[in-house]
Amino acid sequence: MLSLLSNPTILGQIVVNGLSLSAIYVLVALGFTLLFGIMRVVNFAHGEFVMLGGFALYYLYGMLHLPWLLALVLGALAVAVPSLLLEWLVFRWFYQKMFQSMIGLLGLSMVLMFTGLLVWDAYERNIPRAFDFMIKTHGVILPADRLVTIGAALATLGGFYLFMVHTRAGLAMRAAAQDVEIAETQGINTRRIYQLAFFVAILLAALAGGLYGQIYAVSPFMGERPLLVAFVVVILGGMGSIPGAALGGVILGFTESVLGTLYGGSAAAYASFSVVILLLIFRPWGLLGTPE
């Protein structure tokens, strides 16, 4: 089976598939790890914000035919802004309380998912391709929209990095992630930081949802898999570590792509899980987390 790798077409496709998988995983995991890193909240409802982002793009682009990039950004904002109400209603009771947040947000996930079911019915919907052509170079066939997804993810990651490192707000967030109490004594308004972190996390999730929904399909249940993936990526990368989430996403995406292509579905699943377990046993803080 390894001989497949010598075929440039197959190799090219493995790389592209891997990258596009990784791109999506990273986007979803980023928001998840932000919420844990700063507020110690395990957002079991994260998948549902991804889902809402998917529906937002479905309506703005699929139904209203706004220009794609505008629809994507507007859609993410359309989810993140009203979610601040949810932050006030639900999330703020669970900050710094890991277990309570797990169950409480699991409850929120059920509320969102089944309300979605009432509103949108169970069947899967399609968002039309923004870029409908295929790029053919050197015998490798690449769907253009996958490349755009990779591009969008990289742009988002870059923007996020700039925000965290080169703005005062980002600095405040990083301080809060390290130690909330000390950050408070330094004059940082914890409440504002939490709201900002929440907003950014949901924005990322909704953006990921739009891209994810466009590549796959949109339905009230579409968030379940992204949540699972976010969980594993974040473990892999180290909980609370942002570069870790990025690295974890890339590794998981590639592993799935390579092993799936060479050895088939089940083998890929067993292998990825075993690798992560072994990693956790020998390096439990993940690839880029810090040992406690």
Added chain:
Amino acid sequence: MAQQTGDGMTQGPALALALRAPRSRAIKYGLSVAAAVFLLVWPLFVHDRFLYHMAITLLLAAIGASSLHLIIRTGHVSLCHAAFLGVGAYICVNLVMRLKLPFAVGILAGAGGAALLALAIGPIILRLTGKYFVLVTFLFGEIVRMVFVDWQSLTGGANGILEIPPPSPFFADPQHYYYLALALSALCVGLCARILTSEIGRAIDSIREGEQLAECAGVPVIRIKVMVFVIACGLVGFEGGVQAHYSHYVSPQAYSITESLNFIIINVIGGMTSLVGPLLGTGFIVITPELLRGYVELQQIIFGAILILVMAFLPGGLAGLGGRVQWLMGRARGAMRP
């Protein structure tokens, strides 16, 4: 129990003292006896088969919830508890149906098999702290479930094993099975209580509160953690066998992350500081969805909202409700003082 209102300061310690008073201990004792009598006697007066089903489900789930509680008391949250439930179930069913061994042997062997598996992985994974342990157990649980699905010759694969016989024709009647479940459940939960109130229980609490400190004080931390983990997984494996012969049907779906998460939810909602927690939690999680069934479409939405509310306002779980009520009453009394 520190209070924040002025008069609450004097209420708190007074309340605590009041609880330890002989009178309230007598009340607690009396309540326990009344509960035991009720559990033994109600099936003789109420012949509702669906209620028997609910009661049996509740009693058996209590075993899993209580055993997970033991693990939680050592400071670890296991997301693979249902995997051990499955291990016990499949071992028991195979021994009884293929090797024609008696039911009692089957359930004990199921418990033993689950315990052995726990012994194999325990010493390795119990060295991991908090969130990493959670995540490793999550992945381990998934692997075990995938093995259940793939090892078709032993487990029937994703379609499962059908037509599992009851332990004996006498127990085909749910009313009789109820008493069996009651006895076995009482035994298992009793074992958990015994462990928690013994020397080992104190060691467990010291480990949870400060591992390094306990180590320095001479507590064999990893050995106790492994022992508790093995016992807890053995208990839930025991539940697996008993449950399989009640449902007459097993499949890997019943042993997935959803079920493991259910046990966790039960413990968090019920309260993680005492054994009363998982018992209350089991009742809540088993009964509430049935009460909501009438709402069909809104069922899950309402249940989710209830979870949010309970966790937001009772962070200590349902077991903390008593304390909360007393605290609120204390505030009210304080407010009424001149």
Added chain:
Amino acid sequence: MHALGKRIAFGALLLALGASQVSAEEVLKIGGIGTLSGGGTAWGLAIKRGAELAIDEVNKAGGLKVAGQTYKIEFIMYDDQYTGQGGKTAAERLVFQDKVKFIIGPIGSNPVLSTIEITTPEKVLVLGDGYTPAILKNEAHAPYNFRFTLTNLEFTPKMVKWVKENLHPKKVGILEPNDAIGQAVAPNLIKAYKEVGIDVWSDFFERGTKEFTPLLTRMIASDVDALDLNFNAPGDSGLMLKQAREAGFSGLVYQMGGPSVPENIEIAGKSAEGFISYEMYDFTSPVGKALTEEYDAKYGKGIINSQLPAFYNATKILFEALRRAGTVTDTTKVRDTIEHMDGYDAGVYGPLKWTGMETYGVNHQIDLPFFIVKVQDGKTVPLAEIKP
């Protein structure tokens, strides 16, 4: 004279009262079990809505008339969450709390298997689905349950023959979910292909995956000239079709199972052009159009799951069986009536036909016509109808 007149009037009044008592409405509870949460919800809704449409028709016409008594039908449906445990709890509740005698559904091997463990000893009739043969082929010979949809054992041999004769693939690729359906079905499917001389490449994936490209890439590298989406769920089938085309697969794509034609068109868009599929129902027929109108009126426009007509059919057949048997409590009599109702046309699928004795040891498997359709210009075009 006056007194007699009075007595006659009084007697007439009593008779009138008595008669209206007899034809006063009673309620007949019908149970339903199906998946109303999680991935299988589309199927659970198909059961719920199919049954509800049939029940509405009967209630609007004044109720179900059985042996001189008129019944208003009440439908009680519970979620089984697509698990055995869920099916068991739902069945327990329906049978012992709500005391129903007739259950529509469930779909899915696990819930059906655990449901019949409960309903069979209690002689409650179950009109359901579920692919695994064990549902009908068991020691008890499925005395109180019927299957109202075709399974692979019924239509695969016929469709494989059609595929061989009309599409002539040399090597077919199939991707199966690693779950109850996949494990029950894959071996039979592969066998059926090999028996007509078609080579097969197959692989399993974990349920929940949305990214099939790695597997499809492998498949393409194995020189497959046709992709059979077989029994994959609607969402998965659509994605496989779309991703296969994107991965560069130019061979034939068809589906010997499902069916999920409207969902596939929705998800795959232009990639669905030329896609051929097994179809359970012809929504373009006059009956199909009428059903679509009824559905749209009650539930709004949307994709109608292909399983719905089967349960609509099942409910209507149940009602006719109750009428013919003249009882709503003697389920054994109703069961016998259903078994002998061959030829009855409920207006959904044509004349009823039972089959299955050879395969399962009992004739509780419905035999239905099925269709083969093709997608052209985004629309579904019938290619063939295979009669039972």
